[in-house]
Amino acid sequence: MTNIPLWLIPLFPLLGTIILASIAVASSPNKKGAPEGIVGAIAVLLPAMSFVCVAALASTMPDSGIRETLCNWIDIPLLKVDIGFLFDGLSRIMLLFVTGIGTLIALYSIGYMHGDRGFARFFAYINLFLFSMIVLVLSDNLMLTFLGWEGVGLCSYLLIGFWNKDLKNCKAANKAFIVNRVGDIGFLLGMLCLITIGGAGALNYDLLNQFIQMLIAGGHVELVLPMLSLAAALFFVGCTGKSAQIPLLTWLPDAMAGPTPVSALIHAATMVTSGVYLVARLSNMFVLCPDVLNLILVVGAFTAFWAAFAGLFQNDIKKVLAYSTISQLGYMFMAAGVSAFDASIFHVFTHAFFKASLFLGAGAVIHALAGEQDMRRMGGMIKKTPVTACVMIFAFLAIVGFPGFAGFWSKDLILERIFTNCNWVFTGTWLADGAVPMNKIFYVTGLFTAVITAVYMGRLIIMTFFGEYRGDKETESHIHEAPAVMLIPMVVLTFGSIFAGYLWAESIGITFFADSLAPVLGAAQAFDPARMFNPDMMLEEFIPRVTTHVNPMLFAALGTIAALFGMFVAWKGWGKAHIPSVKGASTAPEGYAKGWTFMWDYVHMFFIKAVLIVAWICDVVVDKVLQAFQWTISAIVSIVGDGATVFQVRKVRLQLTLSLFGVALLVLVVLLTGGLV
């Protein structure tokens, strides 16, 4: 086992942040900005060193993981938190692809951001992001995870609003941060719930797991179940914010305002999956709360379905990918909802590759077209940019689940698990047959979503790469393939999106991925709420887990058919240049499509308007009333004062005389009465 201390992993990007931020600030006065070569080298090498550390640790890690407590962080009554790191099967996989893909995308960004005035600043943010993300997945307690959690949110804010001259970008950034804040409050309150039931120690993952096992062993789950469910639900609220699930998902499409490498790294591959990571990390807690798991399942299914449809209506190439990301995240949460946490993490892993390739490919297209993002103005790009086209087509095959590609393995695994693991039975007296097994419903939803996925992704590929070029003739001559520094990461990621699935190809007998996660997630996966240790606790709406074996080939076949059918529909629909004509500059969908796309924005708008109205009342009514009250009092005082001045005599001598008489009078009174009191 290697002796690399764990704190070295986040240290490298942190160093990078500090160095690059110093360069950015120091070079701000001069006109040219910092030299791009040095900045780029620092920005890529430091994350790469982290990756090397992770790889070295990963290969020699013992099954139980590596634990390391660095120092104390907060130590007050009721709350004692340490800064500690935990490197186990789960964080190993997350770290590998976070640092790996992070390095690749940093490399890509050197080409993409070439010539930008904020070159050094951009890479400072990217390094800060990698630092936060590493802390998020590496920490051994919830507080430190929250540090990373808000840190990535902050970097996301900074990078979405990177081109801050345009207020539209700033507004998108603000929206991302504020919507995430709502989720973060859920996270915070969830931590407080845990502190209530388990003391500050329960924030530590190991101690929390021990605590939960003890509860199970003692049969005391019922006692804490309300609070534990509340905690789980609140954590899930946090996840809906970070991972863009219903209802907190509106920020992700807007977040596409940032530079494309950012969309690839943060808003597709890494940050948005941290919600899935959190659920997996707290899996032992979540499995105790079947109601919350059902909630996750429902939310995931709705999100996957809704976002897939919304993706169908987008004209902006990055928006399609954004909705696709939301939809895929929905899949991951569906898997988590049926307590198939390893499958959800597997999908996180494969999705990171193919979605990053797609985004980088889209970035290369946008780069080639000098900033054009409207797919209606693209077309026929395969002739001009063959490498990019190949990258995107391979990634496309991966995401639709074409047999053999990464998405095929992970998505079919999820669908299979939904069918076999979901033991939720919906009961209602108003139902004819009394009970509906939900697994079929969710399986069909997932499969149908897969069809739509193939449709909208096919539409994207066809509109971008096939047919005739539909943009300006002037720009056509400038279309060029991206430079090598951008192509290399794309190609590497494409290899990932083809082959990453073979880490867990159950039908050909490879379960490497599942095995490496088993020490962390095994106990939670094995836990069956229907067979809770205590037979009295049997929940009515659950049936024991399906043990009958369904042929996995059937699922694979169904998934393949779904993908092929979707591609067929896409080819039918858009293959013959049924491209809607472009009216105006806006890429926003119109009509019913607009209603569908912005459905949740309208919901948000309702809350925002409510807050603004209350603020207006505070400002215009309450504050004015209070001020009026205050000035009334002061007016009364000054009026009384004006009245009192009447008694003030103007002449000096007369005043003196009067005061003498006053004194005399007082003396007289004192003498006569023998005292004033």
Place this chain on the structure above:
Amino acid sequence: MLLHLLVFAPFVAAILMVLNSKEDFRSATRMAILFAVAFLGLSIALVAGGNIATTPVEWFWIPGCKGPTYYYLYSHGLGAWMVFLSCGLSLVALVSARGLLGMNYRNFAIGIFALMGAMNGTFLAADAVLFFFFFEAMVIPAAVLIASFGGEKRKEAAMTFAIYTLVGSAPMMVALWYLLTIADNSLLLSIALAVQGLPEATQLTLLVCFLLAFIVKTPIFPFHGWQAITYSEAPAPLSAILTGAMSKAGVFGFIAWVLPVFPFNMTEISTMVWLGLASAIYGALMALRARDGKKLLAFSSMSHLGIAVAGVFSLSEAMLPAVLVLLVAHGISAGVQYFLIGVAERMTGTRNIDEMGGLAHKAPAFSFLFGAAGVMALAVPGTAGFVGEFTVLLSLWDLSPFCAGIMGFSMILSAAYVLRFIQKVIFGEAKHECKEGVKVSGLEGVAYGAMLVLLLTFGFHPAFVTDSLHLHDAPATAEQTEESAVADEVVEEEVEEEEEGEVEPLESHIVTSSDIAKLDSSLIQAGFSEEERKELIKQVIETEANIARSTTLALEKQAREETQVRGVEDKDYEINDAEMEGHPATDAAPVNEKEASND
């Protein structure tokens, strides 16, 4: 000696500043900054040095009072940190005003030093009359400074500020006088004793009088009328001091002069918590609509201090360190934000944030500082603000989850208004030309940067702040080490658990049954044999009493709340003692009492 120096040397410095020639403002600048650096050094020594006290000197007898009034200073963690804020912010204020006021710099420095002395006196006074004296004295230099260096409506602002706050504390003066007529002397302990003997109605009246003064000073809704105009009209460096240090006098008063003196019942506590939360929400909403950058910061300040007050009255175990960290964090971050909006004002010539914008391209270094300060005001983890807000949230959650939810809402709103603020000031297209020669100077930038670094430092190591409260004195630390040592071992805890009882029921519980958990997990992996599980359950039943106690938190919490109300008296003495640690004999007492009161 340190205490005397901190209180009186600023006044001496103010007088010495008069010696400076009015014409040569450079020498005045140098002298003022040197003095301020010295005071900052003294305050750091105070913070680092722990609790100290001077010997009480009889000051005078108030006619009609039973005992004398003392000149008696003492420092405890809270006061020392407030002194640190006042000295530190004064230094930065003097640095940031450098070269801008020209000939008037000397007078400005005189005012700042006088204000600093008065603030230090407020935070260090151990005698009620002395405290009140300084508490009132603070207003005068501040008002004079506003009236002479403020914006367009400075006269009005100064009058509003002075009259509002002085009138607000007038009832306290009457109440204090009444208390002095029945107390043995004017020290905290005897006043508290005197209050205990009074009938309840009188207690309530006195309490309201005291609360009013601090509510106005903080300010808490609905007595915030003076704040927006004062903070916006005052020169930016002064606003920074006012919000960063002076407004803390209100919260400080609640902790140091109201909680130890008066017995509280649940109604009063919840009223104060609700008032605090109301001002948190109200301030956030007003900040959301504010157009004037300084007004926005004023309301944001009100929002944060509302949270602090709500935290104070949550009266949980974690209250004191939580509020202290929050106050320190807010003092620094609000201070630096005021300084920076002052810089923005002098660059663009307006305070209206709608008319600003584009500074990110015009002045990158300034924008970096501004953005960083804004983000740190958002309580992003890793900054001191997060530690403060999270621990206060924890305290409030202890009182009632609903209150914590409301505070969470105000945190969301704070994100909304801070981000709007940042966006309007530094992003977008420039609407004003930058004036030449008024950008952030090197020294200024270093000062602001140092404040930000301080926020980060306290965010990653809040022990710098909380250690000064001496929460973990000898017995407590022994307990802690015991716990951590126990983590690996198994058997002995069974005994120890019973000994420890309810002091920290859950934490000890998790640890102690780790063996059971281990056994169980291995059993699960082995495949859930029915018999073994039965055996396990039997084992756990043995300790069922403990587990039940630890898990039925809802019941226990209710009970704790009741004891809290009943135990307020005990608690008050506890705080009392903690603050009177000038007397070495009481040093170990608080911890013991804490244990006692928990049972």
Place this chain on the structure above:
Amino acid sequence: MELQPIFIQLLALALFAIGILVAISRRNLFFVLMGIELALNAVNLSFVGFAKTLPDTMSVAGQIIPLFSIAIAAAEACVGFAMVIYIFRNRESIDADTYSDMRG
């Protein structure tokens, strides 16, 4: 004839009355000030008189206070005359009746 204490007090009273009368009746500010000075000295005289006639243990105060008040009177006269001169510069008059704008 033995010096009776009452004589001294009577003299002091007479002087005080004259002083006050001057202060009230004269319009010239200098005379007003002189009247006040006279009244002050009358009080001093009264103190000294008491010091002389009361027993030793109590008489010390009667001797000390006049010393104080003489010193203070001197200071007061300084300030007073300075103010008068200042006012005269502004108003070109030292007639007390012209100072009628003392209404807040």
